[in-house]
Each structure stands twice: as C-alpha cells, then as structure tokens.
Amino acid sequence: MVTTAILGFPRIGANRELKRLQERYWSGRIPEATFSQGIAELRLNHLKQLQSLGLDIIPSNDAPEYDAMLDTTLMLGAIPERFGWSGGPLSRAIACRMARGQAPGDQGSDGAAALEMTKWFDTNYHYLVPELSPRLALQWADDSVVRRYREARDAGIATRPVLIGPLTWLRLGKSDLPDWDPLALLPRIVPIYREVLGALWAAGAKAVQIDEPILATDLDADTAAAFARVYAQLQGDGLPAITLATYFAPLADNQTLVCGLPVAELHVDALRGGDELEFVAQALPASTRLSVGIIDGRNIWTADLAQSLFRLQAIADIIGSERLTVASSCSLMHVPVDVRGETDLDDELRSWLSFAVQKVEEIVTLGRALKGESVAVALAHNAAIITGRRDSQRVHRPAVQQRMSAANSEEEQRGAAYAQRAQAQTKALPLPLLPTTTIGSFPQTAEIRATRARYKAGEISEADYRAAMEDEIRTVIQRQEAIGLDVLVHGEAERNDMVEYFGEHLSGFATTRNGWVLSYGSRCVKPPLIYGDLERQRPMTVDWARFAQACTDKPVKGMLTGPVTMLQWSFVRNDQARQDTCRQLAYAIRDEVADLEAAGIAIIQIDEPAFREGLPIRQHQRQDYLDWAVSCFRVAAGSAQVHTQIHTHMCYSEFNDIIASIADLDADVISIETSRSHMELLDAFRDFSYPNGIGPGVYDIHSPRVPPKEEMQELLRKACSLIPPERVWVNPDCGLKTRKWEEVEPALRHLVGCAQDCRLALAQRS
Ligand code: GLN
Ligand code: ZN
Numbered sequence: 001m002v003t004t005a006i007l008g009f010p011r012i013g014a015n016r017e018l019k020r021l022q023e024r025y026w027s028g029r030i031p032e033a034t035f036s037q038g039i040a041e042l043r044l045n046h047l048k049q050l051q052s053l054g055l056d057i058i059p060s061n062d063a064p065e066y067d068a069m070l071d072t073t074l075m076l077g078a079i080p081e082r083f084g085w086s087g088g089p090l091s092r093a094i095a096c097r098m099a100r101g102q103a104p105g106d107q108g109s110d111g112a113a114a115l116e117m118t119k120w121f122d123t124n125y126h127y128l129v130p131e132l133s134p135r136l137a138l139q140w141a142d143d144s145v146v147r148r149y150r151e152a153r154d155a156g157i158a159t160r161p162v163l164i165g166p167l168t169w170l171r172l173g174k175s176d177l178p179d180w181d182p183l184a185l186l187p188r189i190v191p192i193y194r195e196v197l198g199a200l201w202a203a204g205a206k207a208v209q210i211d212e213p214i215l216a217t218d219l220d221a222d223t224a225a226a227f228a229r230v231y232a233q234l235q236g237d238g239l240p241a242i243t244l245a246t247y248f249a250p251l252a253d254n255q256t257l258v259c260g261l262p263v264a265e266l267h268v269d270a271l272r273g274g275d276e277l278e279f280v281a282q283a284l285p286a287s288t289r290l291s292v293g294i295i296d297g298r299n300i301w302t303a304d305l306a307q308s309l310f311r312l313q314a315i316a317d318i319i320g321s322e323r324l325t326v327a328s329s330c331s332l333m334h335v336p337v338d339v340r341g342e343t344d345l346d347d348e349l350r351s352w353l354s355f356a357v358q359k360v361e362e363i364v365t366l367g368r369a370l371k372g373e374s375v376a377v378a379l380a381h382n383a384a385i386i387t388g389r390r391d392s393q394r395v396h397r398p399a400v401q402q403r404m405s406a407a408n409s410e411e412e413q414r415g416a417a418y419a420q421r422a423q424a425q426t427k428a429l430p431l432p433l434l435p436t437t438t439i440g441s442f443p444q445t446a447e448i449r450a451t452r453a454r455y456k457a458g459e460i461s462e463a464d465y466r467a468a469m470e471d472e473i474r475t476v477i478q479r480q481e482a483i484g485l486d487v488l489v490h491g492e493a494e495r496n497d498m499v500e501y502f503g504e505h506l507s508g509f510a511t512t513r514n515g516w517v518l519s520y521g522s523r524c525v526k527p528p529l530i531y532g533d534l535e536r537q538r539p540m541t542v543d544w545a546r547f548a549q550a551c552t553d554k555p556v557k558g559m560l561t562g563p564v565t566m567l568q569w570s571f572v573r574n575d576q577a578r579q580d581t582c583r584q585l586a587y588a589i590r591d592e593v594a595d596l597e598a599a600g601i602a603i604i605q606i607d608e609p610a611f612r613e614g615l616p617i618r619q620h621q622r623q624d625y626l627d628w629a630v631s632c633f634r635v636a637a638g639s640a641q642v643h644t645q646i647h648t649h650m651c652y653s654e655f656n657d658i659i660a661s662i663a664d665l666d667a668d669v670i671s672i673e674t675s676r677s678h679m680e681l682l683d684a685f686r687d688f689s690y691p692n693g694i695g696p697g698v699y700d701i702h703s704p705r706v707p708p709k710e711e712m713q714e715l716l717r718k719a720c721s722l723i724p725p726e727r728v729w730v731n732p733d734c735g736l737k738t739r740k741w742e743e744v745e746p747a748l749r750h751l752v753g754c755a756q757d758c759r760l761a762l763a764q765r766s
Contacts, residue, residue: 002316002324003056004367005291007209007245007267008162008331009046010356011063012518014338017042019522022065026522028104032092039065040151047157049357054364059209060152060159061145062331065092066099066521069127069172070115072164073098075196076189077141080131082112090142099128100521116174117520121213121248122617123298123334124527124569126520130173132182140192146199153204160243161205165212166193166230167223172214183222190233197239207241207264210234213330215258216249216273218619224257231261243267243291247330248298249617251276259283267291269329270311271298277311281318290319293329294366295359300335300515300529300571302354302389303362305382309369316370326366332356334517336526341514348392349510351385352531390575392532397507400533400584407583411590412634414666415642418692421668428643429555429602433762434716434730434755437487437695439649439671440559440605441495441735442476443744448493469494470547477551483745484752487603488556490548492737498561498607499569503528505540506588509570529571534584539595546599557647558596558604560589563632568610579628589636597644605647606636606667609734612650612658626661633665645669651697651734655684663690671695673733676702679718686722694723697733698754699747706743709750709757716758725762730755 012018018039025035043063050058064071074095079085083094093103101114115128145161152159166189170182200208214223235242241264250273251258258266259280266284270277270292277292284290292315294308316324338357342350354362365382369375389395414421455465476491495501503509509528516524541558549556563585572581589606596604611633616625637646648665651673655662662670674681674696682696696719698712719728730751736744 002321002326002367002370004054004326004363005057005160005243006050006055006059006328006332006360006363007211007247007293007297008059008062008333009050009360010333010335010337010518011042011046012337012516012524013042013045014341015514016516016524019524022522026096026100026102026104032104039063043148043151044155047152047155047159050360051157053357053360055360056367057207057325058152058157058159059162061148061161061163062333063148064144066095067126067128068162068164069120069130069169070095070099071142071144072169073115073128073130074142075140075145075163076169076192077139078130078132078136079141080112080115080133081135084112085141087137087139087141119613121216122613122615123248124517124519124525124613125334127172130169132170132173132175132185133177134180134184136185138185138188138192140195143196143199145196146203149200149203149205158204160207160209161200162209162211163193163196165210165244166190167226168212168214171223181222183226186226186230190230193234194239197234201238201240205240207243209243209245209267211245211247213246213248215246215254216251216269217617218252219254224254227257227261231263235262235264241265243289243325245291245330246273247293248272251280252618252620255279256283259285263288265289265291265325267293267325267327269293271296271329274311277315278318281315284319289323289325290315291325291327293327295326295328295362296574297328297330297332297359298334299574300353300355301574302352302358302382302385304386305362305365305369305379306386308362308366309379312366312370321370324370326363326370328359328363332359335359336512336515336517338514342512344513345510348388349394349531352389353529355515395508395532395573395575397533397535400508400535403587404580404583407587407635411638412631413638414640414646418666418668421642421645422693424643425645425668429645431486431555432755433725433759434720434728435486436730436752436755437485437557437671438480438489438732438748439735440489440492440557440607441737442479442489442491442493443739443741444493444737445741448472452494452496469544473544473548474551477548477556479741479745480748481552481554483748485748486554488548488552488554489559490544490556492559492735494544497526499566500526500528502540502561502566502588503530503570505538506534506536506585508532508534508584515571525569527570530567530573530581532573534581534588536588536591540592542592542595542599545596545601549600555602558593558601560592560596560604560606560636562606562608562611562648563589563636564614564629565608565610568614579632582628582632583635586632586635590639593637593646594639597640602643603645603647604640605649606633607649608633608665609649609651611662612654615658626658630661630664633667637665637667647671647695649734655681659684659688659690663688663692667692669693669695669729671697671729671731673697674719675700675707675715675733679715679722682719682722690723693727693729694719695729695731696723697731699732699751701732701734701736701739704739704743706747707750709754712750712754713757716754720758720762725758730758
C-alpha cells in the first residue's frame with residue numbers, strides 16, 4: 001500500500017513558541033517543570049496537527065529541545081570530561097551546559113566551554129559538534145527518544161521515531177587526536193543503538209527512521225565499508241524496521257552501496273538526487289520499500305502536483321505501488337510553519353507558497369491520488385496555481401531578461417589589475433599604514449529598532465524616520481571620529497537585516513511576516529523570497545551614504561550585500577537556475593556601486609559572508625558553483641572605477657579549499673574572521689600568496705568581552721608576519737550590531753591604539 005510520510009516537522013511552533021519557552025527557561029524566569037510541560041505540549045500539538053492532516057507516518061523525536069546531534073551525543077553518553085558527568089541519568093543542566101556553556105542558575109561561574117557549533121550540511125541550521133575521543137565513557141545515557149515515543153503513544157498517536165545514524169554522528173564529530181580514526185568507536189556505539197532500538201520495539205514502535213545524510217557526501221572507503229556492517233547489526237527480531245534516510249545531495253558514487261543496505265526502506269531526496277531515482281528504484285531489492293522525497297523540504301514553492309504524480313507513477317511502475325512511500329525530501333524544519341500566517345501577502349503570491357503544513361497537505365494529496373482516491377478538485381486547483389505563476393507578469397520582466405542576454409564578460413573586469421588600482425587608490429585616498437575600519441554595522445539599540453518598527457507600522461512619517469536615522473548616522477560618525485578610526489561607516493541603523501533590507505528595495509523579492517526558520521538554539525531567521533526577475537527600482541543606499549560622507553572629512557565606506565549572500569540567505573525561485581537569479585542580483589548591486597561612486601563614495605564594501613556556504617556538498621559540483629559565484633561578484637564590483645576601492649567581507653569561513661576563488665573575486669581588500677582561530681585562517685592566504693589587501697579580524701565580536709590592546713596587538717603582529725604590512729587592514733571580525741556601545745567603544749579604542757603602536761614599531765624597524 002502507498003504510504004505518506006515526512007522526515008520531520010518544524011519544532012519552533014507557528015508563533016515561535018519554542019523560542020519563548022527556551023528563553024524564559026534559560027533566563028530563570030520559568031522553572032524547569034514549566035519548561036518541560038510547555039515543550040511537551042508543543043510536541044503534542046504538532047503530532048495532533050499531522051494526524052488531523054491525514055499523514056500516514058508521523059515522526060516523533062524529530063523535535064529535540066536544542067539539537068538532534070546533541071540528543072544523539074547525550075543518548076550515547078559521549079559527554080566530554082569537562083562537563084563533570086560520572087555516569088547515571090543525564091540532567092537537563094548538563095545538556096544546557098553542553099549546548100550553551102551555561103545552565104539556568106549557573107550565573108557568573110566560568111563554566112565549561114559549550115560544544116562547538118557548525119552548519120548542518122548546506123543548510124542554515126547549526127548543530128552541536130560531538131567531541132570524539134577513545135576516552136569517552138560510552139553507554140546509553142539518555143532515553144528521550146523512548147520517552148517521546150511513549151508520550152505520543154499514550155496520546156493515541158503511533159509514531160515513527162527519528163534518530164541520527166551512527167555513521168553520520170561519528171563523521172560529523174571532531175577529534176583532535178591526529179592518528180586516531182573515530183570509526184574505532186563503532187563497536188562501542190552500535191550496541192547502544194541496538195539497545196535503544198530494542199527498547200523502542202518493546203514500547204511498541206514497529207519502525208524507525210534513521211538519518212544518514214553523509215551518504216550524500218563523498219565518503220572515504222572505510223566509512224563506506226562500515227555501512228553494510230553497521231546496518232546488518234541493527235536489524236533482526238525484536239527490532240523495529242528501519243527507514244534509512246538520505247537527503248540534500250545526489251548519492252552519486254554511493255548509489256550501489258546505499259541500494260544494497262539491509263534495511264526495510266530507503267528514503268531518497270527526489271529533488272536534489274532526482275536523476276538517480278530510476279536507477280535506485282531498479283537496483284533496490286524486492287523486499288525493500290522506497291520512500292521518494294518528492295516534496296521539497298528546502299524551498300517554499302507550491303509543488304506541481306501533476307508533475308510530481310507523473311514522477312511517482314513512473315517509480316510505482318518499476319517497484320509496484322505497494323512499496324512506495326510519498327515523502328518530503330528532508331525534514332520540513334528548514335521551511336517555515338504555515339502560509340496561513342502570511343496575511344500581508346496578496347492572495348496570488350500566497351497561493352504560490354507552501355510551508356510545512358501545506359507541504360504535508362501536498363504529500364497527503366499525492367498519496368490519495370496514488371491510492372486511487374479522487375483528488376480531481378485539489379489537482380485542478382493546484383494546476384491553476386502552477387500555470388498562473390508560470391505565466392505571471394510579476395515573475396517575468398522583459399527589461400531584466402534583455403539585460404541578462406546582453407551580458408558580456410567585459411563587465412566582470414575592473415579597468416586595471418590590482419597593483420595599478422592600489423596605486424590609483426593610494427593617490428585618491430591617502431590612508432596610513434595598517435588602516436583601521438569596521439565591518440559596517442554599529443550597535444542596534446532598542447531605540448533604533450523601535451523607530452524602524454514604528455515607521456514600518458505607519459506610526460511615524462517618512463520625514464520623521466529619515467530625521468531619526470540621520471541623527472543616528474551623525475552620532476555614529478562622531479563616535480568613530482572620536483575613536484580615531486581611519487575609514488568610517490554609516491552604521492546600518494536603517495537595516496533590519498543585511499538581505500531583507502535589499503529585498504525590500506528590489507522588485508521580484510517579497511518578505512514574510514512569520515516565515516521563520518530555526519538557525520540554532522532559540523535563534524530563527526526569516527529569509528525573504530525571490531519570486532520573480534530582480535530589478536532595482538531606485539538607489540537603495542546612496543542617500544544614507546551621502547549623508548554620512550557629508551558629516552566627515554574621513555572616507556566613508558559604502559555598504560552593500562553581495563549577490564551570492566543574498567541568494568544564499570533567501571528562498572530562491574525554482575523556475576530558473578540559481579546562477580541566473582544570482583546574476584540578476586549582481587546587476588542590481590552593480591548599478592548601486594556605480595551610483596555610490598557617483599555620489600562621492602570612494603570605498604565600497606560588498607559583503608559575502610555566505611560565499612562559502614553556497615559550496616555544493618558534492619565535490620564534483622563545486623567548481624561550477626565557484627565559477628559562477630565569482631563571476632557574479634565580479635559583475636557586481638565591475639562597474640567601479642580604478643580609483644574606487646572595493647572591499648569584501650567574509651566570516652565563519654574556512655578558506656583553504658576555496659582560496660583560489662577568493663583571490664579571483666579580485667576585491668581590493670577582504671576582511672575576514674580570524675581572531676578566534678588566532679590567525680590560523682591567514683595561513684591559507686599566506687600559502688597561496690594572496691595578492692590583494694586583507695583585514696584579518698583582531699576583535700572577536702561574538703563575545704561581550706572587551707579584548708585588551710595587547711591581545712589585539714599580538715594578533716596584528718602575527719598577521720603582519722604572515723602578510724606584508726602594506727596590505728594589512730585592522731578591523732573587527734564582523735559587524736557590531738549585536739554588541740553594546742559600552743563594549744564596542746573601548747574595544748575599538750584598543751583596536752586603534754594597537755594599529756598605532758604597530759605602525760610605530762614597523763617604522764622603527766625600517
Ligand atoms: N556589513 C554587515 C554588518 O556589519 C556584515 C554582516 C555579516 O558579515 N554577516 O553587519
Ligand atoms: Zn561577518
């Protein structure tokens with residue numbers, strides 16, 4: 001029989017209830033019991049909602065309190081020594097400390113450093129990185145998965161519990177023992193998984209979902225070989241049937257391996273691995289079911305149900321419909337909860353969107369169609385939406401299309417090579433050695449945010465809003481002058497978010513009211529939507545930059561978000577290639593660069609903090625991405641004249657494997673995050689002999705701490721020993737919008753002081 005399933009549902013709640021609960025609990029405003037009860041209710045609501053939507057297979061344990069990788073770490077008792085766990089049941093306090101470095105009530109104490117956090121594959125969700133070592137006292141230490149299964153069961157809902165698989169958990173962990181392979185832990189953790197699976201079976205679970213997304217990455221031979229061994233050990237009498245889930249990328253070389261694994265069902269991502277679907281269907285043993293992830297868990301467009309049905313039918317013809325499951329491509333946690341919350345969008349645009357709840361409806365409709373039930377009305381309605389969007393004039397703008405087809409590679413070239421540009425810029429813009437600057441934003445005070453909100457709500461006039469922002473800019477400029485910075489910024493007070501701000505100024509973009517997606521902890525992001533051809537209607541930043549420049553004799557740096565980052569941090573249209581959308585963004589920024597320059601702005605920064613995260617998961621797809629991403633950046637910067645200095649900024653990045661492309665961007669100056677890694681990132685730039693200017697961050701802005709001047713000096717000295725000082729800039733790691741003035745002001749004074757001292761030292765040496 002055809003069944004329907006999702007791999008996971010957003011846990012944040014339709015109104016971010018999870019965030020509120022977490023923050024109240026962490027700050028001690030509610031006791032632990034209230035928190036427990038609150039999240040149990042939230043979980044139960046989701047289960048009931050899925051049940052009432054008519055979904056066959058409802059996941060449980062897909063809503064961790066903090067993070068599913070952390071839950072797996074807790075389950076396996078892989079608790080690093082510094083958390084002081086000595087066996088026995090794990091308290092929520094320990095889990096909190098591992099996640100956040102602090103449990104409610106821990107105030108003031110130094111605490112143990114939290115686990116590191118990093119991006120979950122190519123999503124914007126961050127997981128907590130397991131710390132692996134042979135010393136870990138591994139044992140089944142946390143039974144949340146069983147408790148959550150029972151909780152649902154007792155409410156009358158049969159669920160399929162979700163676990164992260166042992167190989168993904170191990171391979172996403174880190175170890176600092178150079179000659180030790182964490183796979184050595186397998187013989188100790190597989191029995192724990194067996195124990196857990198046995199307990200789930202005993203509690204009534206007939207099936208489980210085990211996620212092994214590393215099957216969609218390039219595997220080393222040992223890991224690949226371990227799969228068959230591990231999964232043979234996880235099946236048998238008295239254990240639930242396993243659905244093994246892969247997603248996010250094609251299986252590529254792992255296709256044959258995956259199809260041969262001894263599991264009851266295989267789940268594949270039919271969007272990212274669509275070309276492989278038929279091969280998999282054919283290669284799968286007759287006893288194995290196939291779960292086809294046909295509804296996109298990574299994007300928000302209403303699915304073309306007729307087309308989906310056509311593809312599903314083709315698979316059913318191969319394997320027989322009794323072996324088919326219709327599913328979401330991955331967990332729905334990467335999309336917002338419910339389109340019905342988007343009351344600000346017009347009906348047409350809203351009809352194009354499908355968030356988690358709507359995606360479940362789509363899956364259920366597809367399932368009913370395949371079961372032979374009549375869904376003619378739903379399909380007709382869907383077909384009208386799909387054709388409406390395809391033919392809409394809001395999507396297709398002839399002027400944009402014309403410009404794209406006339407694009408030529410000349411537009412990617414600055415007027416001269418870096419060396420010549422550097423000379424022209426020095427002449428146009430006398431700056432000291434080791435110039436000091438910031439990355440763009442200054443503290444966003446409650447007052448600034450309130451002013452923006454009131455303006456948005458129509459409570460204050462445009463003129464009043466403008467005046468308030470100009471006041472802020474004036475103050476920010478004065479403060480920077482007083483601190484003694486060399487290149488100033490306007491402070492970005494008018495920007496709620498570095499992508500959304502530009503989205504609001506480009507046609508083809510829409511912003512949502514409630515389209516939140518979890519990023520980490522209680523932090524959610526609200527990516528704007530790109531639904532149509534992108535066109536700049538008028539200058540977006542020029543007035544603010546011009547005003548700021550009029551307040552000072554020092555150069556003010558114009559601030560733009562780059563095309564790749566805008567693409568990466570938005571929900572992007574699915575009716576054209578990503579690179580085509582990126583190119584449209586690039587032209588919009590290109591025009592803004594030209595306008596800033598014409599308004600007398602001599603330095604323009606084009607931020608690309610998401611440049612690296614756009615890198616495809618699969619090695620064989622990377623160069624293609626890097627080529628078009630570099631080309632788009634160069635189009636954006638390419639309108640600048642030789643004497644205009646183009647900066648870019650990247651943070652949280654590993655540069656080693658993409659350094660050639662970073663150099664290809666050919667920005668005159670790049671600022672990067674380096675302070676926390678003690679300038680280790682700079683090694684890549686040195687080894688590559690990176691030719692242009694670099695501003696390695698010397699001030700870690702992720703912490704409220706004010707680093708002493710000596711500490712920054714140490715970092716700057718190190719930077720100057722790796723990179724010729726003539727090309728070194730001095731700046732923080734990133735923007736300062738999340739910090740307070742009390743921290744920023746002294747820290748920047750230290751930064752300026754440290755640059756001055758280093759200049760003196762360098763002058764004495766020569
Ligand atoms: N210019 C932006 C800021 O300073 C850059 C932010 C970022 O890198 N994420 O806020
Ligand atoms: Zn940054």
